Amino acid sequence: MRRTKLIVATLICTAVLALAGCGAKKPQTVTVTLPSNPTTGYTWECTQTVPLFDVSSEYTPNDTGDENLVGVGGVDVFTLVPTTPGETQVTFTYGQHWEGGNKGDSVTYMLKVKRNLKVEQQGMTGEFNGDIDTIPDIPMFQISD
Numbered sequence: 001m002r003r004t005k006l007i008v009a010t011l012i013c014t015a016v017l018a019l020a021g022c023g024a025k026k027p028q029t030v031t032v033t034l035p036s037n038p039t040t041g042y043t044w045e046c047t048q049t050v051p052l053f054d055v056s057s058e059y060t061p062n063d064t065g066d067e068n069l070v071g072v073g074g075v076d077v078f079t080l081v082p083t084t085p086g087e088t089q090v091t092f093t094y095g096q097h098w099e100g101g102n103k104g105d106s107v108t109y110m111l112k113v114k115r116n117l118k119v120e121q122q123g124m125t126g127e128f129n130g131d132i133d134t135i136p137d138i139p140m141f142q143i144s145d
Contacts, residue, residue, distance in 0.1 A: 026145070027117030030080040032109075033140040034092060037073035041096045042104060044076045050088040052113050053080040082113040087122075092139070107139055119143050 034044050036059060046055050061074035080090065089110050095103040110123040121143065 025116055027082045028119045029144050030082075030111070030119055031140075031142045031144065032078045032080070032092060033142075034076045034078070034094070034107075035073060035139075036076040036094075037071070039071045039073075041101070042094055043097060044078070045093050045095070045097050046078055047091050047093070048088050050086055052084050052086050052088045052111070053082055053090065055080050080119075082117045082119055085113045085115045085117070087112045109141065 030053070036042070036044055038059065044057070046057070048055075055078060057076055057078045059074055059076050062072050064072050078092070087110070089108050091106055091108040093103065093106040095101060105126070105128045107124065107126045109121060112120045112122055114120065121141070124141075
């Protein structure tokens with residue numbers, strides 16, 4: 001009888017821990033890589049219609065082999081980690097993000113975060129202003145586990 005109670009108690013504790021998230025899967029990560037040249041005053045800004053992601057970014061200059069070369073571009077790599085399920089639009093806008101600064105091109109991703117924090121891309125749109133020579137390359141979008 002005592003052994004049966006111990007087994008039942010163990011099963012109940014295991015179920016409670018599983019429901020509390022101990023068995024939760026790791027969320028997927030979205031990575032967006034965008035060409036950038038902050039020496040022009042232009043940078044990428046990320047906004048969400050509904051805040052479902054923690055967002056971080058890092059700029060990496062192109063490796064030209066010449067550290068003294070001025071005006072060389074690089075890439076901005078944005079990492080989005082889902083925190084809650086739902087649907088949102090994530091927009092990246094290239095521009096001079098100060099009062100009176102020029103607003104440039106933008107790309108918007110329609111994303112769905114499922115309950116298990118898996119991400120699904122539902123669409124993409126872009127808006128390109130200005131000269132065709134100022135339009136950056138198509139961004140690289142990747143979802144990974």
